[in-house]
Amino acid sequence: MEYVSPEGLRLDGRRPMEMRQIRAEIGAVAKADGSAVFEMGNTKVIAAVYGPREVQNRSQQMNDKALVRCEYSMANFSTGDRMRKPKGDRRSTEISLVIRQTMEACILTHLMPRSQIDIFVQVLQADGGTRSACINAATLALADAGIPLRDLVTSCSSGYLNSTPLLDLNYVEDSAGGPDVTVGFLPKLDKVTLLQMDSKLPIDIFENVMQLAIEGCKAVANYIREILLENTKQLEYRRGL
Amino acid sequence: MEEAGREKEVVTPGEVLGKASDVRAGRGAYVAPHNNLVYASLTGFRRIVSPPPDSPDQDQRPTVEVTHHKAHGVIPEPGSVVLARVTKVMAKMASADIMCVGPKSVREKFTGIIRQQDVRATEIDKVDMHLSFRAGDIVRALVLSLGDARAYYLSTAQNELGVVSAESTSGATMVPISWTEMQCPLTAQIEHRKVAKVGG
């Protein structure tokens, strides 16, 4: 099947190096300490952060840093076929773990000992790249909650089909069986925190594909920064400063 | 027009605020050990605070802080005066739920304990816990320390600390008559508490 036409257009009309349209909104859940909705094309994810608060399970309390917990769940209606079990299946558990490790690396946990930070991510619509959308939404929610971060973690995925590196795969391209590289990146510190790939790639092509994903992450980071700045200015304006 | 150096610049986490040799990292900022740069860790307005005049001469660096728009819930710190409701009274200590720190109420309750030796300043080994507190009393206490994993350590060993409000067995709010006694207005019954000195 042709994923990249001879003119260089993908199935949804994008160029190979073009990301899908991103949209983000802060403060969707009023009750949470921080929350955000993040959309990458048709993938829509909502993240809510509760914390820092007292540890619920005393046995897990850590005396020198905060406990970070994460739960990833997909809504019943998020995929094309209705899902039976929204949470607790293997894929959800694995993605919860991945998000937790990524966010834990960038939260300054030593500033909040003996406390707990809960990150809940809910997928409303899945169209490829859910992992990346979740990490981006979690970063926005953490920044909204005022939890000290080393840097904004952003994430983007890229792949290699029809001998072309492609940025930001959607569901159809993802299920094509080609390689799928997901990168989590700290833009200001210029460091990679998450790197996952499936299928196989020769090393020199892998470098190109990873570099492309990193460029995607930088673009997402600029957008997230703008949203945060805009939000802060709005709030200060409403307070009359 | 800006005396304390307040600037209206908004920063996001990860942005460089300066070199560690030039500025000190305050709230909302941190120093990266490998390259000695100060980065922001919160989203908000950046403020530079000049160093206090009494700091040592070599350390006259201004402090840079980032203030977030959301105020976090208060957390009890050692030395702060808190209002707590007594939940359990035992032979050697009383446990209480901390509800307010200073004038602000907390987002979720913290547990504190008042040990027998911290109830008052004099004759600390002759204290009878049941004549000092009852379950349900509201006490004003001072946080001594973060305590152990289970609870903060509180102290009422000052005149202004102790029971502020209590209900008698008949259900009415009692009136304090001395520093060890409170009287019920309905039944005129006197009950023993470690009473706080309120007002002048």
Next chain:
Amino acid sequence: MVGLSLGEKHFIQGGIAQDLRSDGRKRLTYRPICVETGFIPQANGSARVRMGATNVISSVKAELGKPSSLQPDKGKVTIYVDCSPTAEPMFEGRGGDELSMELSVALQRCLLGGKSGAGAGIDLSSLIVVEGKICWDLYIDCLVISSDGNLLDALGAAIKAALSNTGIPRVNVAVGASGDQQPEVDISDEEFLQFDTSNIPVIVTLTKAGRHYIVDATSEEESQMNSAVSISVNRKGHICGLTKRGGAGLDPSIILDMISVAKHVSDQLINKLDSEIAAAEADEDES
């Protein structure tokens, strides 16, 4: 939340007694309702309803299936509610299951009627394609994103909005199928039948606090309630379902009074919802 102090409890109850609630509303006034339809493009119909800080999403998916042998002339509808942990940290893992079950069952009771399918708010016989062989199965999935009291009303409104946004594809049955064979069906991608939602009831929850009832309680007010009655009323003023929650007992005359108050309130609610849904659909068409 640390819990309400005695003073706060008196304040809320006193305010309700004087017809002035904490956010300035009267006892029988709803919070501003905001409806967005077509929220989930992949589903046959979807809607998102916001009542104050309560935020719920509802989606309808239609699949072809076989009708049950007891009711060969009716389609099937399944309602499922999921409480997302984003609404409440205690909903993570299995924590939200109890509340989800309670809401699902209450919604089924209010909208689908009894076991025989009689008296259902949704007309199931319009879902049949070939009698006895093929019918539409509607899966209504709701997700609670943010909860600030009055979940049942918001879910009922979301289901109503999602159903009015639902387009069921037209099915062409191949002529000539006979006997026990499964007929060939051709699902058209182009033509859609809009679902008829004029008879779908709305749910009005009346919370009794002290001696008065309030409509659309926030979670603070709900924590004060003695008991609550949720009544589903349709446009004609008929009662389609009733659920009572809370431990306090209610005098039968009070229940009758609550039912009449609910009928009165439901008129305004149905009108308000219909206008919001129409506005939302108009917005969706434009964009």
